[in-house]
Amino acid sequence: MKHLTSLLDLTSEELTAILDKAAELKTKFRNGDRPQLYPGRVLAQLFEKPSLRTRNSFEAAMIHLGGSGIFLTTAEAGLNGRESLPDVAKVLSSFSDIITMRTFSQKLIDEVARYSSCPVINGLSDERHPCQAMTDLLTIRETFGYLKDLHLVFVGDGNNVSMSLAIASAMTGMRLTLAAPKGFEFEASFLELMAEKFPAHRVTQSNDPKFAVKSADLVYTDVWASMGQEDDAERRKKAFANFQVNEALMAVAPKSARFMHDLPAKRGLEVTNDVMDGDQSIVFQQAENRMHLAKGLFVWLLENK
Numbered sequence: 001m002k003h004l005t006s007l008l009d010l011t012s013e014e015l016t017a018i019l020d021k022a023a024e025l026k027t028k029f030r031n032g033d034r035p036q037l038y039p040g041r042v043l044a045q046l047f048e049k050p051s052l053r054t055r056n057s058f059e060a061a062m063i064h065l066g067g068s069g070i071f072l073t074t075a076e077a078g079l080n081g082r083e084s085l086p087d088v089a090k091v092l093s094s095f096s097d098i099i100t101m102r103t104f105s106q107k108l109i110d111e112v113a114r115y116s117s118c119p120v121i122n123g124l125s126d127e128r129h130p131c132q133a134m135t136d137l138l139t140i141r142e143t144f145g146y147l148k149d150l151h152l153v154f155v156g157d158g159n160n161v162s163m164s165l166a167i168a169s170a171m172t173g174m175r176l177t178l179a180a181p182k183g184f185e186f187e188a189s190f191l192e193l194m195a196e197k198f199p200a201h202r203v204t205q206s207n208d209p210k211f212a213v214k215s216a217d218l219v220y221t222d223v224w225a226s227m228g229q230e231d232d233a234e235r236r237k238k239a240f241a242n243f244q245v246n247e248a249l250m251a252v253a254p255k256s257a258r259f260m261h262d263l264p265a266k267r268g269l270e271v272t273n274d275v276m277d278g279d280q281s282i283v284f285q286q287a288e289n290r291m292h293l294a295k296g297l298f299v300w301l302l303e304n305k
């Protein structure tokens with residue numbers, strides 16, 4: 001049985017197989033076909049943080065496949081100390097076919113996976129957001145037709161989204177540059193992990209967004225203060241002031257470059273309205289693809305169970 005706690009749970013071939021399945025199901029969906037592959041299956045969603053895209057795309061995906069979803073917070077499930085984690089994981093997985101989780105701590109997801117009798121999917125932790133990164137690969141592949149050698153420039157924080165995109169890039173032969181203010185780059189421990197897992201990776205960092213986007217195929221950004229960092233938002237706003245993705249920055253990038261954001265966006269902070277809503281933006285294609293990717297991932301996990 002496979003879990004998806006991080007992209008590192010997959011080989012590059014497995015990642016490609018999931019993208020292919022998602023693309024196949026998207027084409028079918030567009031043609032009005034929602035194959036009921038898993039009638040009666042149960043998706044349990046265990047969340048500690050808010051969500052629009054992740055929670056609802058997962059649930060919609062399971063409904064399209066013929067199953068349905070249960071939602072509960074980590075506190076409601078008893079992970080607030082009511083019951084031991086192994087007990088919660090064993091019980092919930094005994095009546096579920098897939099568990100998705102969204103938590104602060106990555107360790108919580110890793111631990112539930114350890115005791116679960118069904119696949120566990122990471123729907124975002126402070127460290128990783130693998131389903132977002134896989135969706136982004138699907139969207140980029142739709143846009144350019146391929147992934148290898150494309151240059152993704154992430155203008156923003158060395159956070160859960162950019163770290164997962166860095167791993168996704170290394171797994172697919174893409175280049176990734178993180179353009180971040182000093183103090184907000186990838187942590188040394190993450191760069192060590194990248195070097196260990198992907199000796200030939202092409203992930204680099206810069207403190208100069210204008211220089212970084214000159215050769216970008218994709219300009220990507222995310223919020224400056226992630227969920228759980230609200231108290232640090234003012235300090236971050238100052239630190240990231242020169243890292244806004246606006247028309248002036250997009251003008252330095254090639255005209256063929258596309259703009260991406262995992263959403264939710266803080267319009268007027270990390271990105272301006274003209275870029276979000278402009279011709280180069282593919283942000284809503286990304287958001288829709290969360291559902292198609294979820295379907296591809298569910299089918300792949302259940303086939304490999």
Ligand code: CP
Binds near residue numbers: 051052054124262263
């Ligand atoms: N991109 C993303 O994960 O969105 P939500 O936080 O709304 O799930």
Ligand code: NVA
Binds near residue numbers: 159161263
């Ligand atoms: N980095 C953001 C992503 C939200 C989908 C956060 O963790 O809040």
